[in-house]
Amino acid sequence: MPQGKPEYVPEDGLTTRQRRNRPLVVVHTGPGKGKSTAAFGMALRAWNQGWPVGVFQFVKSAKWRIGEEQALRVLGESGAGGPVAWHKMGEGWSWIQRPGTAEDHAEDAREGWAQIKRDLAAQTYRFYVLDEFTYPMKWGWIDVAEVIEVLRDRPGAQHVVITGRDAAPELLEFADLVTEMTKVRHPMDQGQKGQKGIEW
Amino acid sequence: MPQGKPEYVPEDGLTTRQRRNRPLVVVHTGPGKGKSTAAFGMALRAWNQGWPVGVFQFVKSAKWRIGEEQALRVLGESGAGGPVAWHKMGEGWSWIQRPGTAEDHAEDAREGWAQIKRDLAAQTYRFYVLDEFTYPMKWGWIDVAEVIEVLRDRPGAQHVVITGRDAAPELLEFADLVTEMTKVRHPMDQGQKGQKGIEW
Numbered sequence: 001m002p003q004g005k006p007e008y009v010p011e012d013g014l015t016t017r018q019r020r021n022r023p024l025v026v027v028h029t030g031p032g033k034g035k036s037t038a039a040f041g042m043a044l045r046a047w048n049q050g051w052p053v054g055v056f057q058f059v060k061s062a063k064w065r066i067g068e069e070q071a072l073r074v075l076g077e078s079g080a081g082g083p084v085a086w087h088k089m090g091e092g093w094s095w096i097q098r099p100g101t102a103e104d105h106a107e108d109a110r111e112g113w114a115q116i117k118r119d120l121a122a123q124t125y126r127f128y129v130l131d132e133f134t135y136p137m138k139w140g141w142i143d144v145a146e147v148i149e150v151l152r153d154r155p156g157a158q159h160v161v162i163t164g165r166d167a168a169p170e171l172l173e174f175a176d177l178v179t180e181m182t183k184v185r186h187p188m189d190q191g192q193k194g195q196k197g198i199e200w
Numbered sequence: 201m202p203q204g205k206p207e208y209v210p211e212d213g214l215t216t217r218q219r220r221n222r223p224l225v226v227v228h229t230g231p232g233k234g235k236s237t238a239a240f241g242m243a244l245r246a247w248n249q250g251w252p253v254g255v256f257q258f259v260k261s262a263k264w265r266i267g268e269e270q271a272l273r274v275l276g277e278s279g280a281g282g283p284v285a286w287h288k289m290g291e292g293w294s295w296i297q298r299p300g301t302a303e304d305h306a307e308d309a310r311e312g313w314a315q316i317k318r319d320l321a322a323q324t325y326r327f328y329v330l331d332e333f334t335y336p337m338k339w340g341w342i343d344v345a346e347v348i349e350v351l352r353d354r355p356g357a358q359h360v361v362i363t364g365r366d367a368a369p370e371l372l373e374f375a376d377l378v379t380e381m382t383k384v385r386h387p388m389d390q391g392q393k394g395q396k397g398i399e400w
Contacts, residue, residue: 024398028234032379037241038234042398045267049397067245074280075271127397159398178384179232184372197249197327198224198242198359 023157024176029134029167032181039129039161040068046127046159047072047081054125056112057088058132058164060105064090065131067197085125087112109136113147120154127159134164137171144168223357224376229334229367232381239329239361240268246327246359247272247281254325255286256312258332258364260305264290265331267397285325287312309336313347320354327359334364337371344368 026042028035043053055072057065069086076084087093089108095115113136119125136142148170151160162171172178226242228235243253255272257265269286276284287293289308295315313336319325336342348370351360362371372378 022395030382032381033377034228034234034238034241034379034381038238038381039241040244041234041237041239041241041268044240044271045399046397048267048270051397067248068241070248071244071271071275071281074278075274078274078278080274081271172384177233179234180382180384181232181234181238182230182380182382184378184380195222197246197251199245 022176023154024159025151025174026159026161026177026179027134027167027172027175028161028163028179028181029165029172030180030182031165032183034181035163035165036065036129036131037068038179038181039131039163040065040072042161043072043084043127043129044075047075047084049082049126051082051126052124053082053084053127053129054119055084055086055129055131056116056133057086057090058109058112058130058136059088059090061090082126087115106136106139106141109141112136113142117150120150120158120160123156123158125158128161130160130162132164133162134167134171137168138164138166144170147171148174222376223354224359225351225374226359226361226377226379227334227367227372227375228361228363228379228381229365229372230380230382231365232383234381235363235365236265236329236331237268238379238381239331239363240265240272242361243272243284243327243329244275247275247284249282249326251282251326252324253282253284253327253329254319255284255329255331256316256333257286257288257290258309258312258330258336259288259290261290282326287315306336306339306341309341312336313342317350320350320358320360323356323358325358328361330360330362332364333362334367334371337368338364338366344370347371348374 028038043055046053053072053076072084072086075081089112093108093111093115096111116128116130137144137147228238243255246253253272253276272284272286275281289312293308293311293315296311316328316330337344337347352374
C-alpha cells in the first residue's frame with residue numbers, strides 16, 4: 001500500500017519536512033483510461049487542504065468532464081475546502097473578452113498556456129490540473145522546452161498535474177511523478193459506446 | 201481522445217441503447233498510482249448523474265482517503281447530485297453495533313463483503329467503489345469465484361469499480377473494463393515521503 005518509508009534518504013541538504021513539501025510536477029500519460037480522472041481525484045485532496053485549485057482544460061468540447069466540473073464547482077462553492085477555478089478552452093477561455101476562436105485551436109491553446117504562466121508567476125493556485133495539455137505540446141503549438149523551464153522556475157509551492165497521451169520524453173524526464181495508464185480491456189473493444197455516469 | 205466510434209458492432213441482439221447502458225464492472229490494478237484516485241474521480245460523474253454512490257474502503261487505517269471522503273461527503277450532502285455513503289473498515293463498519301475487531305481483519309473484510317452483497321441485492325446504490333478490495337481476495341479472506349458470481353448475477357444497472365494491486369486473473373477476465381496503472385517514476389524513489397494534499 002502506497003504510504004511508506006523512502007528507499008533511501010538523499011544527500012541533498014534538505015530536511016525531511018522540506019523534501020516532504022516539495023512542490024511536484026505530476027504526469028498521467030499512456031493509452032489507458034483514468035489519466036484525467038485520477039488528476040481530478042487528486043484535486044479532491046488539494047481542495048480538502050483548503051488549497052486554491054485551478055483547472056485548465058485543453059479540449060475542444062465544452063461538454064467534456066461535465067461531471068467532474070460540476071462536482072468541483074460545488075466543492076469550491078461549499079466553503080468547506082479551497083476555492084476552485086475551472087477554465088475551458090472548448091467554450092473560449094473565460095478571461096478573453098471575445099468569442100472562442102473555434103477555427104484556431106493552436107491560438108486558443110497558446111492563450112491558455114499564457115494564462116497558466118501568469119497564474120504560476122502570481123501563485124494564483126496551489127494545485128493545477130492541466131488537462132489534455134500533452135496534445136498542444138505534441139502538435140507543436142506549445143514549446144515543451146518552455147513549459148519545462150516555466151515549471152522549473154515556478155515560485156512557491158505550486159503542484160502541477162499534466163494529463164494526456166504521448167507526453168514528451170523531456171517532460172517525463174523532468175516530472176517528479178509519472179504514471180502510465182495502460183488499457184488492458186475496454187468495453188468499446190466489444191462495441192460498447194460511452195455511457196452517462198461512466199464516460200462523462 | 202477517449203470518446204469515439206466502437207471498432208465493430210457485436211451481433212448480440214442488443215440495441216445500441218441497451219449496450220450503452222450496460223452496467224459495468226471496472227478494475228483498476230497495477231503497481232502505479234491513481235487506481236483509487238481514478239475510481240473516486242469516476243464517482244464524481246456518477247454523483248453528477250444523481251446516482252446513489254456507495255464507497256466501501258477495505259483499508260486498515262481510518263485516515264486514508266480523507267480528502268476524497270470529505271469531498272464526497274460534501275457533494276452527497278449538497279443535494280446537487282446523488283447521495284453518497286462512505287463505509288470504512290478501518291474504524292469498524294458503521295452498520296455493526298460493536299467496536300471494530302481490529303485484531304481480525306479477515307472477519308472485518310468478510311463483514312464488508314456481506315454488506316455489499318446485501319446492497320447489490322437491494323440495489324441500494326447505482327455506483328460502487330470497492331476500494332482496495334483486491335487484497336482480501338488475494339489473501340484468501342474472500343472467495344474470488346463468489347465475488348464474480350455475485351457481480352454477474354447482480355440485478356438492475358449497478359456499476360462496480362474495484363481497486364487494488366494484484367487483481368485475480370479470473371476477475372480481470374470477468375471485468376468489462378480493466379486499466380493497469382504502471383509506475384514510471386515516483387518521488388519516493390528519490391527519498392520523497394508522502395505529503396498532504398498529494399497523498400492524502
